[in-house]
Amino acid sequence: MPRTIGERSDAIPALAEVFRTHGFDGASLSLIGAATGLGKGSLYNFFPGGKEEMAQAVLDEIDGWFRREVFTPLREAKEPRQGIREMFQVVDRYFHSGRRVCLIGAFALGDSRDRFAACVAAYFAEWVDALAEALRRAGSGRAEARAQAEDTVAAIQGALVLARAADDRAVFGRIMRRQELLLLRK
Amino acid sequence: MPRTIGERSDAIPALAEVFRTHGFDGASLSLIGAATGLGKGSLYNFFPGGKEEMAQAVLDEIDGWFRREVFTPLREAKEPRQGIREMFQVVDRYFHSGRRVCLIGAFALGDSRDRFAACVAAYFAEWVDALAEALRRAGSGRAEARAQAEDTVAAIQGALVLARAADDRAVFGRIMRRQELLLLRK
């Protein structure tokens, strides 16, 4: 009884790129087929639920990645200020310094929000929570930490919007750097 | 030779709502027809260029509105600090306190960015410029004013993403209020 999970998960990065680039509605099965190199037969074998299951798999993968690489390190960093510094590094790398869009942010603004509302809401809530926790451990009061965390996550999402709008990744780096300074000053 | 422009412009608010809600690709002609109360005949009579011309008309309308209600007042306010305060009020009202999404931000993240790249880029560039000008007049140095303006426009866009993701408009108000305080402190 061979486990075939490996194959399915191999398709997810390509799926993520297609959804990121074209959105949920814009990602047609022919685009998906071209990007993954998989025909409809394979696609529907791996994802019997169709496009919706494909997108859900991508969201789950992103959620897992951020939990592993961002949220948990933030919460468990020995030195919270250093943990925050590393969050900015990891996030900058993840978004290719602003060249890459946040799929979950795009879904939040777009047509597909309702379909994946729970995922989308949970992702941002967790990010804010984890960052607030680190800030609190770094010395901020509970309320101040939450406020700073909310502002920072919003700044990052807004920076992605601006970077993509201007087709200029420099703006992303500038906003990220200033936000990091703001959080870690004092 | 009767001027029929009046009719065409009457359809634009409804068009804007459809594109805002469903995105460019998601806004099908049947949705557009239902929202505007216009059949295909009328739609293609007013907008011979089809969906693309409809979306362009909406973008132009938004651009004009912001120029008139936000950018110009920012640049020409007698008292720049008061002008900035009013910008936050007007923007809060425009986005229905976070219940309404920024169409141009959604286009920037979505599939339709390339199609309307010039509009999208110009909108944000103008916003940052106008706000930076006001901040400079309020006493900031040139570089600092630009940085603050960039951060603020990004914060607003990010706040819209978070508000829509969490389906919670309170977060929009919180971020806006803190950003206003940050700009006008000292």
Added chain:
DNA sequence: TACAAGATGTACCTATCGGTACAAATCGTC
């Protein structure tokens, strides 16, 4: 080498897409 299970390509389905053609209704002007 035989066999079952999984993987894949292809043909096909219905619904809808954006867009066009055009005749009929409507409207402003004289």
Added chain:
DNA sequence: GACGATTTGTACCGATAGGTACATCTTGTA
């Protein structure tokens, strides 16, 4: 009321959408 121009509804177009059915190929195991 007549006329020309605009406005509108309807039928229709080819293309493509997402999805299903199924026969055929691979593949791992014994």
